[in-house]
Amino acid sequence: xxAGSGPPFFRPGTAPANRSWNHSLSLAASxxxxxxxxxxxxxxxxxVTVIGLTGxxxxxxxxxxxxxxxxxxxxxxxSLDSVWSILxxxxxxxxxxxxxxxxxxxxxxxxxxxxxxxxxxxxGAAANHLTPSDNNxxxxxxxxxxxxxxxxxxxxxxxxxxxxxxxxxxxxxLLAIVLGAIGLILWSGLWxxxxxxxxxxxxxxxxxxxxxxxxxxxxGSVAIATxxxxxxxxxxxxxxxxxxAVLNTLNIVQTIPSIALFGLLIAPLAWVAAxxxxxxxxxxxxxxxxxxxxxxxxxxxxxxxxxxxxxLLGVNGQVVDAARxxxxxDRQRLLNIELPLALPVILTGIRIVLVQNIxxxxxxxxxxxxxxxxxVFQGIGQTAMDLVLLGAVPTVGLAFAAAVILDAIVxxxxxxxxxx
Amino acid sequence: xxxxxxxxKSYNGTTVVDHISLxxxxxxxxxxxxxxxxxxxxxxxxxxxxxxPTSGTIxxxxxxxxxxxxxxxxxxxxxxxxxxxxxxxxxxxQNIATVPKLLGWEKSKIEARVDELLGLFQLDPAQFRHRMPxxxxxxxxxxxxxxxxxxxxxxxxxMDEPFGALDPVIRAKAQExxxxxxxxxxxxxxxxxxxxxxxxxxxxxxxxxxKGKLLQYAEPAEIIVSPATPFVADLIGTSDRPFRLLSLTxxxxxxxxxxxxxxxxxxxATLRDAYSDLLWSGRSAAPVTRDGQTIGIxxxxxxxxxxxxxx
Ligand SMILES: Nc1ncnc2c1ncn2[C@@H]1O[C@H](COP(=O)(O)OP(=O)(O)OP(=O)(O)O)[C@@H](O)[C@H]1O
Ligand SMILES: [Mg+2]
Numbered sequence: 001x002x003a004g005s006g007p008p009f010f011r012p013g014t015a016p017a018n019r020s021w022n023h024s025l026s027l028a029a030s031x032x033x034x035x036x037x038x039x040x041x042x043x044x045x046x047x048v049t050v051i052g053l054t055g056x057x058x059x060x061x062x063x064x065x066x067x068x069x070x071x072x073x074x075x076x077x078x079s080l081d082s083v084w085s086i087l088x089x090x091x092x093x094x095x096x097x098x099x100x101x102x103x104x105x106x107x108x109x110x111x112x113x114x115x116x117x118x119x120x121x122x123x124g125a126a127a128n129h130l131t132p133s134d135n136n137x138x139x140x141x142x143x144x145x146x147x148x149x150x151x152x153x154x155x156x157x158x159x160x161x162x163x164x165x166x167x168x169x170x171x172x173x174l175l176a177i178v179l180g181a182i183g184l185i186l187w188s189g190l191w192x193x194x195x196x197x198x199x200x201x202x203x204x205x206x207x208x209x210x211x212x213x214x215x216x217x218x219x220g221s222v223a224i225a226t227x228x229x230x231x232x233x234x235x236x237x238x239x240x241x242x243x244x245a246v247l248n249t250l251n252i253v254q255t256i257p258s259i260a261l262f263g264l265l266i267a268p269l270a271w272v273a274a275x276x277x278x279x280x281x282x283x284x285x286x287x288x289x290x291x292x293x294x295x296x297x298x299x300x301x302x303x304x305x306x307x308x309x310x311x312l313l314g315v316n317g318q319v320v321d322a323a324r325x326x327x328x329x330d331r332q333r334l335l336n337i338e339l340p341l342a343l344p345v346i347l348t349g350i351r352i353v354l355v356q357n358i359x360x361x362x363x364x365x366x367x368x369x370x371x372x373x374x375x376v377f378q379g380i381g382q383t384a385m386d387l388v389l390l391g392a393v394p395t396v397g398l399a400f401a402a403a404v405i406l407d408a409i410v411x412x413x414x415x416x417x418x419x420x
Numbered sequence: 421x422x423x424x425x426x427x428x429k430s431y432n433g434t435t436v437v438d439h440i441s442l443x444x445x446x447x448x449x450x451x452x453x454x455x456x457x458x459x460x461x462x463x464x465x466x467x468x469x470x471x472x473p474t475s476g477t478i479x480x481x482x483x484x485x486x487x488x489x490x491x492x493x494x495x496x497x498x499x500x501x502x503x504x505x506x507x508x509x510x511x512x513x514q515n516i517a518t519v520p521k522l523l524g525w526e527k528s529k530i531e532a533r534v535d536e537l538l539g540l541f542q543l544d545p546a547q548f549r550h551r552m553p554x555x556x557x558x559x560x561x562x563x564x565x566x567x568x569x570x571x572x573x574x575x576x577x578x579m580d581e582p583f584g585a586l587d588p589v590i591r592a593k594a595q596e597x598x599x600x601x602x603x604x605x606x607x608x609x610x611x612x613x614x615x616x617x618x619x620x621x622x623x624x625x626x627x628x629x630x631k632g633k634l635l636q637y638a639e640p641a642e643i644i645v646s647p648a649t650p651f652v653a654d655l656i657g658t659s660d661r662p663f664r665l666l667s668l669t670x671x672x673x674x675x676x677x678x679x680x681x682x683x684x685x686x687x688x689a690t691l692r693d694a695y696s697d698l699l700w701s702g703r704s705a706a707p708v709t710r711d712g713q714t715i716g717i718x719x720x721x722x723x724x725x726x727x728x729x730x731x
Contacts, residue, residue, distance in 0.1 A: 327494035
């Protein structure tokens with residue numbers, strides 16, 4: 001029985017307040033029996049099931065005569081041959097049943113992953129099944145039903161993983177396995193008939209070019225912000241007068257809408273490019289990578305600086321005092337004691353900006369910064385959803401992977417320096 | 421020897437240490453007592469320059485402490501604080517090695533020293549060397565804190581309420597250990613506490629402070645017998661005076677010839693313990709043993725006589 005349900009535990013300190021408890025004992029007990037049936041149900045599992053069943057009812061695949069016309073939804077039975085249909089429906093029903101009742105998180109995780117794998121294979125099979133052999137324009141995309149099922153099983157898996165409280169190293173290993181599996185499916189060509197991959201196939205070089213830009217912008221801006229932000233944070237920690245001023249300024253920067261900030265930088269940078277000798281030679285111009293990098297850098301600064309300050313301020317005062325009393329110089333104390341103990345908080349700041357910037361880079365495409373946003377905005381312009389997805393899906397995947405890996409690092413470091 | 425000469429510390433016009441002068445003899449334990457906020461910690465921290473005095477001079481073995489850089493001075497002075505302040509991300513061995521490492525000792529010498537200190541504090545090196553602070557009990561953490569303060573073999577050890585967080589049993593044990601180690605190493609110890617009992621037990625000399633002023637600096641017996649001000653008398657507690665006085669003397673110094681019945685009392689026990697034992701067991705005398713040999717008796721009358729104010 002979980003705390004908060006059923007009759008309250010008797011607590012000596014609260015005896016008088018609980019006196020009425022005896023009178024209502026029989027009532028509470030019968031209500032408890034009623035409740036027990038409900039308690040066997042997993043609350044999140046109910047949500048998963050509702051989403052999953054809705055997904056089952058909605059079209060599994062979307063067939064379009066070409067890439068921009070509206071599509072025609074097709075159910076599971078219509079999208080797959082009978083063997084696949086039965087397999088998929090059985091997997092969905094069984095997994096949802098597993099989700100609904102309360103038991104072992106490992107079993108739930110395994111069931112969730114298995115369902116996801118079958119779903120991934122089935123969508124490829126559906127694309128192969130529905131694509132006419134002689135028609136190069138027809139497009140098969142996953143339908144609303146597929147996306148809902150994907151959401152349902154992902155929820156189930158994440159919930160099970162949260163409850164399992166896996167060690168950081170295992171979470172990263174699991175991420176690697178999932179990415180490996182996706183890579184394997186891509187390599188096998190099973191998904192080649194999906195519209196997203198057809199979109200990719202027709203612009204593979206551009207895709208990798210933008211991927212590179214995306215990574216450079218996201219990681220580059222975070223790297224520069226880290227190099228500048230940590231020293232600035234240390235300075236704010238040491239010089240109290242500076243602290244409020246710097247943090248307030250950065251706070252204001254943070255509130256400027258991203259599109260506005262990108263836009264605001266165009267004029268001054270264009271001026272610099274035109275008037276400062278050599279500036280344009282090193283890539284500075286009103287549009288392109290430079291303003292994107294600067295804007296992303298500006299956004300990254302606050303979380304890194306403030307987390308550095310908060311992390312350093314959070315170091316136990318007695319520990320700092322002991323370090324001083326032992327005869328460490330300011331520099332030795334900073335490097336040996338304060339920074340290592342503040343590291344988990346600082347890394348959390350870096351994790352926040354990295355995940356944030358991987359998403360924000362998409363908007364940089366508006367000012368010619370490049371990145372996956374290029375596909376998103378082209379897609380919106382052409383009303384080609386597949387193209388939008390070609391930009392969006394890798395962005396989400398990147399952000400997710402970065403979050404998992406950095407969370408694992410932060411946790412691993414916190415475990416080491418725990419206590420006191 | 422630590423000479424504190426007319427030292428003053430004020431914060432924004434408020435004087436928290438007010439013209440204090442005292443000389444701490446080498447190889448002794450001086451205990452600073454006083455109520456909360458009386459300036460004990462501030463006074464002590466001026467000795468290793470964690471606090472810079474507003475005016476006045478402090479000399480160690482004749483040398484003005486301002487003549488060396490603060491960090492160098494601190495490496496020569498042991499420093500242990502309440503709640504130990506161990507570095508949570510370092511192992512026990514790394515913690516103890518802090519100052520030797522800062523002084524650039526050789527690795528092998530540091531390792532030997534760490535093991536030696538762990539042994540001195542009755543902690544098995546093989547078992548404790550690689551533990552993290554959070555894997556130790558409070559008492560063990562406290563011992564490591566003191567071991568770390570002694571690592572580079574300082575002549576002076578400053579301790580700010582080092583036993584404040586310990587339970588009474590562990591605390592008594594830690595006090596005995598400290599006395600034994602001090603006797604063995606001959607370290608000059610300055611210890612801050614607000615427990616008069618602890619001060620009388622540990623101190624060769626006691627400095628009583630109130631509102632930033634030094635009221636009395638004297639040996640425990642003198643403080644008990646002739647407190648300089650009513651405040652000092654209050655701090656000792658009038659009803660406790662006879663017992664505190666008895667606690668300063670050992671049974672072995674007051675044995676009488678004769679025989680007595682009942683369980684024996686050890687010669688190194690304090691007279692207070694003997695007195696308490698006699699009262700509790702309803703005897704007027706008890707046999708005294710040293711190393712298992714009966715060497716005489718201690719009488720209730722002798723105890724009562726010794727508890728009276730000396731004339
Ligand atoms: N950095 C500081 N700034 C301003 N006032 C301070 C500072 N440090 C100490 N004080 C003040 O000086 C007075 C003496 O403080 P101190 O810490 O020396 O007292 P204490 O005798 O050690 O007290 P306790 O027994 O509570 O530890 C207190 O009133 C305290 O508020
Ligand atoms: Mg204090």
